[in-house]
Amino acid sequence: MLEALAEEQVSVGEGKNHRHPYLSGNFAPVQRTLPLTPCTYTGDIPEEFAGGEYVRNGGNPVANEALGRDAHWFDGDGMLSGVSFQRLDEKGSIQPEFVNQYILTDVYLSSKTSSSLEMPILPSIATLVNPLSSLITIILRILRTIALVILSHLPGSQQAIKKISVANTAVVYHDGRALATCESGPPIRFALPGLETVGWFNGRVSEGEAIQDLGTGFGGTGPFSWLKEWATAHPRVDPNTKELILYHSTFVPPYVNYSIVAPTYDRASRKNLSSQTRVVNTAIPGIASAKMMHDFGVSRTHTVIMDLPLSLDPLNLIKNRPVLEYDPSSRSRFGVFPRYQPQEVRWFETNPCCIFHTANTWYSTEPSVTSESCVEMVNMLACRLTSASLVFSAGNLAAPISIQQIPAHLQEEEQCRLYYYQFCLSPPSGAHAPSNNSIAHQWALSAIPFEFPSIRESVSMSSARYVYGCSVSGTSFGAALGRAVKINALVKVDVATLIERGIAGPPHQITGCVDTRIIDEILASQDPKDPIKVFKMPDGWYAQESRFVPRKDGISEDDGWLVSYVFDESQLDENEDCNEGAKSELWIIDAKTMKDVVARVHLPQRVPYGLHGNWFSEEDVQGQRPIESIRTMPALKSKDESPSPAWKTWMATRKIVAEWLQ
Template structure:
């Protein structure tokens, strides 16, 4: 289905993030026994699932890309066959919007509603996904209510509050420890000087929660974890004074360094060890681990995109510039004995949305798979990069001209023998025709490109984060 432009006169007429490659795909589709071009591996079992914003209706107020109702796209593999589904995530705010009762929940480009308990903006559950306790959880950018989904059918099962013990919300980027099955998460307040972190058992029981004091309100986006620690981010990007006063999403960069707080997974505010480093912002962590006395974190460090606001985007010009994520792969090492921190840039190629073999999360990994960011004003993934974190080498695969991709996942081969014994999977969509397909690459022969392509019956718009759901965990 080819997307069309908005009707003339719509308040979002100059907003590129509701048109073309970014426009909603309103139909929910199920298609089994998909056509395969090439050879679909028979040792690939599980689901590649990706979340993203998908407005239920054409917005009639200024719209931020983050405001769209969550929609999950999935392709499930088993016995050399593939099936596709996409479904809306039925968060409370999404359901209210669909019923026309969503006036209390507002997007980030209009004045917020501070009268709502525990939430200020519309909780769309459109940002990330994790597989925990045999089910998916859809998570939201600004911290919201986790929404459980069936990992095979994508049907919404209901909100998750961990037995009624969730103190408030869960941030977009919680983590699963593959060794323990625990879910690690953080939360933060838009207007108060604190953040928090929690640990949830494999059976969805909250087992630990701690509040961490900060000098002021912060806007962190991700976290790291290792076998024994969590890594929290205190970064110099905050609300402006007028934004705080007027309840608007207006942010600024403060003239100070960044801090990473390393705290034992069962620790409290008194146990945090802060490491101060150069001013920076990072959206996404690839992985973290312990190495001798050091805690190591690999992430994507933002760099200026140097774009001037484009008058062609009208009131949306500032949003467009902020959404042009330009970042480099970076490494930080924090010495728990000396308190020293060192960092180094791993590559000068723009890359973001990193993925690893999740079976190794929180432990030392050699490989990280990133999207190659196009140096363009609009956010578009133009290819994939495989980094060897030990040798510094990289391999790159670029999509065909006119295509934009999605965050990849690493899918271990059934009976995998080592870390990169498996497949890298992503959605790609032609930005003009809307034709979408799934690409499957052999991780050990990454630069050779796809070993299989699967045309999809539905357009997959640009979106956010993805995860791999192992077939045996879904079945369990």
């Protein structure tokens, strides 16, 4: 039985022409990087775009010769793809320019200087999560990575690997720095608009900056400091205080630490301010094991940590269990605490689920808006999956049988929807009051698939009215084995209206839904006040995550535009591969009506389907901290014309070891 499943898995994983679905089509990595390159466009680019830049991150493996290997959508070296809207004159003339650059991480630089490398240095997530991967296979992949890291520190190497992050997930702007993020390391700074890599950011200063007050940053000191500096791929920046809030998920107790970085740079004077109160690597109590935490919730007063039944623990190998494991019989736990007091965390429990992205979190005390039975609460909107199947399908793997063996009373249909949670902090006394640490409300706002959420940044951490996201027709984000899920619809949800409806007539807790329509029914609606609006892509076109750009003097919260990279798959050949001339576009869509494409920027090459992006305003671009140096490829070391016999022997041995590890 197991052998038959293994053969079936191999046949599905290899796919057409032995090409992995996440290494082919417009998921395939691009081989060319471009400096700022002028683009043509059609339509009218709004004047608010002048001087700003849209940048999107994503994995683009540089060592990609072994196309039949294990692969996962979340793998790959970080590549930034941006469109800078250059201001040509005071009249508002705009010239869009495309640029894409690899993030020069230690792993990338080591890969580029290893001439015979055919597979990525880091093991694929697909290998680690595959229920059919043998224990010995996983151990050998991990030992190979460790050996390559050690080898990079020995004589004859051009680049030492000090941090294993590939920085391929998201981008954020904080305190004069544009930062690229990933879970396996600290943020790394890059420059706008050219996207050059500056260096690792430790919570105090970035490499490449003139002031090198490295001090004690993320991780602190000690043998596990390198592990404790790993930061969430989704840090949050408070639009009011400008604080950077993030957590550090590790493999060692207390498993999750928490940091707040206060702003220390004055844009106007271009000077550093005196250091303010910081929270650095403060333990969050109550988490009993290593977890895969991808996101969290942050309001202006409280933070929400998610302890879900998805573990990420190398020690699982000792128990002959997958490194990444989902337990459908366990509970999901949400830890809510005041922003500056993680030690006061309160845990709220509910049915098992997976959440990779939260949309917004806010604090409220108004029963008329929230609930008559709770007078103080933290509200959160999140994209809730009923299982961890997305982790497996994004690697073209069948989900393990254990995911399907959910107790009958916990079984739900496979879906990913926008959910509303209300955590009651101070319920009133009385016979009908909710119990302490109760989730007063938890249900879906809409029945349609919903992921990659975003909102207008200026209203984040407050009760924002609108949430934008991505959807798919005829499938879900967690399903597609043997083919890659592609986004063919962008969605705008009036969450305030749907929350109000849900509280007035609460759906069934956990499994209930306020608006039960499918996408086609929403598209057919003629109601101008419909709380859900869908921008459907033309047939054969697919979008990526969208970001909101506000109108300068807009009155309403949704007065602005969405930007998204799009791709026309009619450019694929009969084998569903992209030719060298395939190109993408950047669409600017009216966010109020969700109908009109006001401008289409024609890019000089394609942008692979990737992960998360961000809009950087002209103020952000011009307000960057000074940079003293940027990262570059290591210079080739000149050969010694008369090397010693010992050096010759070492280099010959080193070459044999390196080739064996490839």
